[in-house]
Amino acid sequence: MKIKEILTEVKRIALKTPFITALRRVETIEFVRAKVLCDDGSLGIGEAPATFAITGEDIPIILSSIKSTKEKLLGKDILTSLELLHKMSIGSSAKAALDMAFVSLLINEKCQTPLEYFNIKDKRAIQTDITISLNHKEKMFADAKEALQNGMDILKVKLGSDISHAIEVTKLLSYELPSAKLLIDANQAWSLDESLKYVNAVEDLNIELIEQPVVADDLESLKIITNATKIPILADEATFTLEDVKRAYESSCADMINIKLMKCGGVTKAIEILEYAREKKIICMLGSMLEGPYSINAALYLAFAYRDVIKYVDLDSPLLYKEAPSELDFNFFKNSISIVRDKS
Ligand SMILES: [Mg+2]
Secondary structure, three states: OEEEEEEEEEEEEEEEEEEEOOOOEEEEEEEEEEEEEEOOOOEEEEEEEOOHHHHOOOHHHHHHHHHHHHHHHOOOEHHHHHHHHOOOOOOHHHHHHHHHHHHHHHHHHOOOOHHHHOOOOOOOOEEEOEEEOOOOHHHHHHHHHHHHHOOOOEEEEEOOOOHHHHHHHHHHHHHHOOOOEEEEEOOOOOOHHHHHHHHHHHOOOOOOEEEOOOOOOOHHHHHHHHHHOOOOEEEOOOOOOHHHHHHHHHOOOOOEEEEEHHHHOOHHHHHHHHHHHHHHOOEEEEEOOOOOHHHHHHHHHHHHHOOOOEEEEEOOHHHHEOOOOOOOOEEEEOOEEEEOOOOO
């Protein structure tokens, strides 16, 4: 099986309501869909959303990165292409789109289903969180309450740079919605001092974890915060690659890591990180950007395959779509995700 053509198209999926974090506001998910066509007629599909604020890649960059790989990849077999791809100096999202397309071609080549390929034996449903966007306090409380009423009890709460607001929102949700599991995500919005003020104020509340309080490259501050609180600290923007994860683990600067296909460069790279995490007993979140159905499928197969390593699943994009797309291999019911299709 050799690669004959690599095609791209830009796709959009409207959201029910705007998604707001400390870094961005999104009303429509926009992503590049890469189609890798082989000489035997098989087709592999991958996707990469534009999250410039996080990966430094917008749609034109992803398109030109994928286009730039053609010269080296056309005519090559899939395993060689995977190896060449990960040596290229293009962004991690563009790599992830091609990587997941190649992995789906490998699955085809082996005449396996994804469940066989990923060795998924335990098919029990997994639970995802749902995002509560950054807003004024009353709106966040109303959104969180509505989520709970709809059976969603794991809340990814997006907080911003106003530390008083962050503390007030956390206290309100914790006191008024005691059954909610609160995953706090600051998306790098706080300074070290603000982070310490925050953990000090919420230390005794029922909070599952605090994600990426300070800027990505400030591992020193991250470590100080991790040591200052009993609430687990999760590294997200600080850990893109396996090397980043190793650095975080060896320096003990965080309690947990968030793995995303778009940060690490796709399924094969995520598997390397998950294997390392399994070996070192690092607790992981498997997260995503706001993504399309094929990249969510790819992440979900990993969530099922590594359920012993992945404690938190943050793959709520399909719950935010205005309309459900037909390409999903999984069924979303409340916060429960189950496998609906074991296609080859
Ligand atoms: Mg995050």
